[in-house]
Amino acid sequence: MNEFINLYKENLIAKNKSNNTVEAYITDIVGYYNYLIENKVEPFDNDYSVNYYVQAIADVKSTKSIERCIIALRSFYRFLSDKNLVKEIPKFPKLDRNEKRNIGPILTISEVEKIIDSIDTTNIKGIRDRAVLEMLYGTGIKATEAISLTLEDVNLDLNFINCKDGKGLERIIPFGRAARNAIVDYLPQRRKLSRDSHMLFLNLNGKGLTRQGIWRIVKEYSEKAKIEKDINLNTLRHSFAIHLLENGAHPKTVQQLMGTHVMNYMDLYFEHVSKDKVNISYNNFHPRA
Structure with a gap:
């Protein structure tokens, strides 16, 4: 998948995306890929893989960061779809900005x-x-x-x-x-x-x-x-x-x-x-x- 990420990065640069945008998108995608590999989830398992990752980062990232990550992943999957590297673009979860967040476990x-x-x-x-x-x-x-x-x-x-x-x-x-x-x-x-x-x-x-x-x-x-x-x-x-x-x-x-x-x-x-x-x-x- 690393070669696909590199191709996507080249595509962003070719579209004259800013350096900050390119860096942010690639960081989000690499984070997604590394997490799925670590947890033995197939990266191209479409809906499941995307939802699995978004749920995993929900307690450690702000809503704004999660939204940016979803935008980056959606853009990445569209690129893969255009290159016929995936059969379909997964459905991405919608975030409820009013949903009460969980701060996760607290240590004694x-x-x-x-x-x-x-x-x-x-x-x-x-x-x-x-x-x-x-x-x-x-x-x-x-x-x-x-x-x-x-x-x-x-x-x-x-x-x-x-x-x-x-x-x-x-x-x-x-x-x-x-x-x-x-x-x-x-x-x-x-x-x-x-x-x-x-x-x-x-x-x-x-x-x-x-x-x-x-x-x-x-x-x-x-x-x-x-x-x-x-x-x-x-x-x-x-x-x-x-x-x-x-x-x-x-x-x-x-x-x-x-x-x-x-x-x-x-x-x-x-x-x-x-x-x-x-x-x-x-x-x-x-x-x-």
Whole structure:
């Protein structure tokens, strides 16, 4: 199928599509193909393969990203149809923008600790992986934000990162002792990987870590810790938010830390907050309790 993707890319370029459009479409299609191969689903099994993938990414991508992915896949299948490479174009699912989203599984604090403790930090990879996971859970940033962090974005004197979201908006996020210690341990090892790159997280070849690379890290140690929940790339991020709320953090503070795009999740977060915690907070803080 890789040859078909390359032909499709050439077709997009020939149609004078912008570089951003070409890159976005190919990224979505490659993601679709890799996921289906990993899960042993036939890529050209039309309706089933497309619906299978859209359901799989529904909990980890925004509605806008899913819609873009569907547009890319529909365009790809039309190209394949024009080349007589598929018999028919599959029917794509319609998204309900008003449908309530699911934030997926939430880890307990104990489960997070099991994942972190499962890392072998006697080698560069383990030291790097611990820094990545501590940063994801310690700040609540998205994987795409983590791979965009540079050395200059990390302030170890005041313990905060300067995080930029997909729209280029910046926010200052503090991090705790565990994340700081992990980063301090990682930086000397990072210099062994590369002294040229300015990216914070590198792969073992000295290049910037990718979103797929972070997913492999999350998946590896979740399995090693024998976590049976169906963890995705946003699990640590959502767990970060829930744990803050359960420990009395103000909802506005959580929104500011995680970015404005988290607004739609706040009601879902509160559904996960223990009723006992809510009662304790009420009794402690309400003037007439």
